[in-house]
Amino acid sequence: MLVLAPDRRDAEVVRSVIAPLVHRVDLCADGDELLHGLEEGAAAAVVTEEALQVPMNAALAAWLEAQPTWSDFPFILLASRHSSRCPTAALAIRHALGNVILLERPLNAETLTSAVNSGIRARRRQYATRQHLGELRETRATVQRLNLELEERIALRTSELAGANDRLMAEIAQRERAQATLVQVQKMEAIGRLTGGIAHDFNNLLHVVNMNLDLIARLKPEPKIGSIAEQAKRAVARGSKLTGQLLSFARTQSLLPRVTDINRLIVDMRELVAVSVGSQVKVEHDLAAAPVVAKLDANQLEMAILNLAVNAKDAMPGGGTLTIRTHIRPGNEQGQSEGASERVVVTVQDTGEGIPAHLLTKVFDPFFTTKGTGEGTGLGLSQVYGFARQSGGNATIDSEPGFGTRIEMTFPAAQAGDAITSINDSVNTGSEIPGVPDTRRHRILVVEDDPDVRRVISESLRLGGHVVTEAEDGISGLGALARETPDMLIVDYAMPGMTGAEVIARARAQVHDLPVIMATGYADMAEVGRVIGTQSILIKPFDIATLHHAVAQALPPAAG
Numbered sequence: 001m002l003v004l005a006p007d008r009r010d011a012e013v014v015r016s017v018i019a020p021l022v023h024r025v026d027l028c029a030d031g032d033e034l035l036h037g038l039e040e041g042a043a044a045a046v047v048t049e050e051a052l053q054v055p056m057n058a059a060l061a062a063w064l065e066a067q068p069t070w071s072d073f074p075f076i077l078l079a080s081r082h083s084s085r086c087p088t089a090a091l092a093i094r095h096a097l098g099n100v101i102l103l104e105r106p107l108n109a110e111t112l113t114s115a116v117n118s119g120i121r122a123r124r125r126q127y128a129t130r131q132h133l134g135e136l137r138e139t140r141a142t143v144q145r146l147n148l149e150l151e152e153r154i155a156l157r158t159s160e161l162a163g164a165n166d167r168l169m170a171e172i173a174q175r176e177r178a179q180a181t182l183v184q185v186q187k188m189e190a191i192g193r194l195t196g197g198i199a200h201d202f203n204n205l206l207h208v209v210n211m212n213l214d215l216i217a218r219l220k221p222e223p224k225i226g227s228i229a230e231q232a233k234r235a236v237a238r239g240s241k242l243t244g245q246l247l248s249f250a251r252t253q254s255l256l257p258r259v260t261d262i263n264r265l266i267v268d269m270r271e272l273v274a275v276s277v278g279s280q281v282k283v284e285h286d287l288a289a290a291p292v293v294a295k296l297d298a299n300q301l302e303m304a305i306l307n308l309a310v311n312a313k314d315a316m317p318g319g320g321t322l323t324i325r326t327h328i329r330p331g332n333e334q335g336q337s338e339g340a341s342e343r344v345v346v347t348v349q350d351t352g353e354g355i356p357a358h359l360l361t362k363v364f365d366p367f368f369t370t371k372g373t374g375e376g377t378g379l380g381l382s383q384v385y386g387f388a389r390q391s392g393g394n395a396t397i398d399s400e401p402g403f404g405t406r407i408e409m410t411f412p413a414a415q416a417g418d419a420i421t422s423i424n425d426s427v428n429t430g431s432e433i434p435g436v437p438d439t440r441r442h443r444i445l446v447v448e449d450d451p452d453v454r455r456v457i458s459e460s461l462r463l464g465g466h467v468v469t470e471a472e473d474g475i476s477g478l479g480a481l482a483r484e485t486p487d488m489l490i491v492d493y494a495m496p497g498m499t500g501a502e503v504i505a506r507a508r509a510q511v512h513d514l515p516v517i518m519a520t521g522y523a524d525m526a527e528v529g530r531v532i533g534t535q536s537i538l539i540k541p542f543d544i545a546t547l548h549h550a551v552a553q554a555l556p557p558a559a560g
Contacts, residue, residue, distance in 0.1 A: 443469070487555065
């Protein structure tokens with residue numbers, strides 16, 4: 001410990017109090033001796049206010065200013081009761097000291113002891129930080145040296161083995177790539193199953209909440225209750241959007257295309273993209289003034305844009321600009337076939353590091369990645385490419401080292417007259433569903449393994465005047481169908497033992513023209529939609545109005 005006190009008696013008193021706490025106490029006559037003690041490596045310093053009445057030693061000030069990043073030397077300043085009235089020079093010196101514990105005199109020994117202990121502990125933590133930083137530097141140096149030695153040994157060995165070794169390494173590399181590919185496939189399948197299962201169960205919960213809110217609003221039509229239910233339904237809609245993204249990741253290549261306003265989708269993603277890329281990346285939008293509409297799977301487009309945004313963030317470790325653009329490319333442009341229609345173009349561009357030319361032909365290959373080991377799956381760009389191709393479009397990349405990367409997705413533009421909203425969209429956004437609801441009384445068989453979902457769907461149907469029979473799985477549902485033929489079948493897709501698609505196939509083998517609706521939380525409905533029609537698929541969560549409208553649509557029109 002260092003003690004700087006012009007009054008020798010003060011210095012001796014301080015030393016007597018703190019001596020039992022430390023290895024050594026040095027009394028400093030002036031700033032030069034204090035600086036010498038600091039350079040030797042002290043734990044802390046006790047300085048009286050009187051020592052600040054003269055300008056600070058320039059060398060001492062330079063030492064304080066030049067402290068390394070780990071160091072913030074602690075000073076314990078003993079001030080008089082009216083220290084705020086001290087001269088300006090003293091205040092400047094006090095400020096220059098930086099890490100100051102201010103004690104007002106007179107003070108007792110316990111207060112000084114406590115302050116000294118605090119200063120010592122703080123300095124010990126600083127020294128520990130210095131040691132850790134040094135150890136990290138030594139570790140890095142060791143790793144670099146080992147890497148250099150390993151590279152030299154590999155180069156020497158490679159030159160010795162020549163052609164025979166080249167063939168052996170090629171075989172080993174091929175085997176390792178095959179093993180890595182298998183591991184990646186198994187991992188993605190496992191993650192997909194886990195994500196899909198969790199999202200499906202969560203979607204069922206959202207569905208029960210959503211329809212029960214609808215029932216509450218209908219059974220208790222007071223304005224206040226309706227307002228509260230509407231607020232809760234908006235929260236359900238946000239949860240449903242998140243669940244849809246999880247389900248979109250979990251499925252394979254199947255899509256459920258709907259006519260989508262691309263500009264609105266991108267605007268709705270602003271916050272999600274900004275959070276995904278972080279504060280160092282500036283996100284800009286350059287969206288076409290005219291409507292940009294295409295028939296595609298909106299969830300998959302969101303996933304594609306997010307994949308590209310995250311890739312762009314990784315390519316800009318020091319920050320940069322991410323630009324998302326849309327425009328319409330006229331038909332019969334260069335590179336398009338004769339008579340080609342307009343194309344919707346979505347571009348994601350960054351100002352990052354760029355990609356070497358010899359890698360550009362590989363970036364869309366599954367499992368290819370330019371990131372380090374364990375930092376990427378190599379599936380992001382292949383998913384973007386596969387989605388664009390499956391949607392009737394294409395994905396291209398343009399990049400140059402040092403000048404960033406631009407990825408362009410193109411899709412066939414929607415035809416004039418195509419409706420942008422689906423049944424679910426129109427109800428959930430508050431719009432009225434066109435058409436007159438069917439008020440006829442029908443017998444409806446509901447097959448759903450989740451008891452809460454089954455109950456709320458059945459209650460909603462009964463609210464519309466229908467007679468409902470419930471079944472907890474496919475086998476019991478087919479048994480109920482054999483006992484009495486209903487006017488309609490509503491079935492869940494994901495059920496134990498038998499999927500909804502299998503139930504529909506066997507039900508129609510018994511009753512050929514039986515109207516069906518599949519109510520599901522899974523987005524992988526393209527194949528089923530081709531059989532029963534996408535208008536017969538209800539994506540959970542939906543509300544009572546959507547359910548009643550779907551029933552009316554699926555049933556044959558009333559006679560006369």
